[in-house]
């Protein structure tokens with residue numbers, strides 16, 4: 001079957017074009033069967049620390065206050081996997097006050113600052129990482145730390161592409177065939193590396209910078225991802241495309257009453273709502289990522305031009321000079 005698809009571009013094209021619709025149909029199956037139109041806020045954090053080092057840092061005390069509020073207010077923190085299973089029609093609906101916690105990028109503070117609080121509050125977390133940085137960049141987690149987190153039974157590690165490119169920018173610089181190869185390599189290399197290092201099913205994706213479109217969704221489905229998350233400030237519901245589930249970007253400003261308001265207005269009853277001024281500021285920041293990569297860690301910009309695009313071009317077309325970079329982009333093995 002795979003060979004037939006490979007040898008017949010028309011069939012392959014049709015399969016890729018149909019894939020998002022099939023996934024969407026699956027996501028809507030609950031509604032068609034008369035299931036409840038659930039609303040579950042998915043929160044996304046990035047990094048933690050004693051002080052706000054950049055726009056993506058949530059201080060560790062603020063994060064702890066979030067966890068305490070969820071506990072005291074009767075919210076049920078569920079694994080992203082449980083929500084996805086429900087949207088795929090294989091699990092019952094989560095309880096009305098459910099919340100999902102995710103964290104993107106694999107910053108080392110996820111181990112040093114977030115892990116102790118996750119253990120204390122016993123909360124499930126899904127971590128989306130890009131493997132090219134793991135055990136290699138000084139700001140990033142190591143594979144051993146990720147394995148230790150996994151062993152707690154509270155963390156699920158999933159894919160955030162191989163090196164966090166801005167697909168919108170890449171599309172401008174590559175011809176259609178190169179672009180498709182580039183996206184596919186980003187998605188499959190990440191999945192394969194995660195599977196080799198951590199085991200388990202790698203089938204959920206966080207779109208880098210929250211950027212996605214129909215073509216990207218088709219390629220992700222073809223790469224065997226069953227769900228993906230983005231950055232759109234609303235609760236995930238049965239009506240969403242499961243390959244573009246919205247998430248609330250949590251920054252340090254979203255604390256106290258702002259955090260409470262976000263949760264109380266995101267879940268529960270349906271109907272449009274007016275975003276608060278804080279939320280509008282966060283949305284603007286998220287949008288800014290489209291134009292200028294906002295992941296700046298220790299003065300090093302992670303985004304459109306680093307690691308270099310040439311890392312993922314096939315070796316047969318790549319000049320010798322760039323092969324060295326490819327070797328550098330392969331995460332080194334950790335001891336043990």
Ligand SMILES: [Zn+2]
Pocket residue numbers: 104105160164208209
């Ligand atoms: Zn990211």
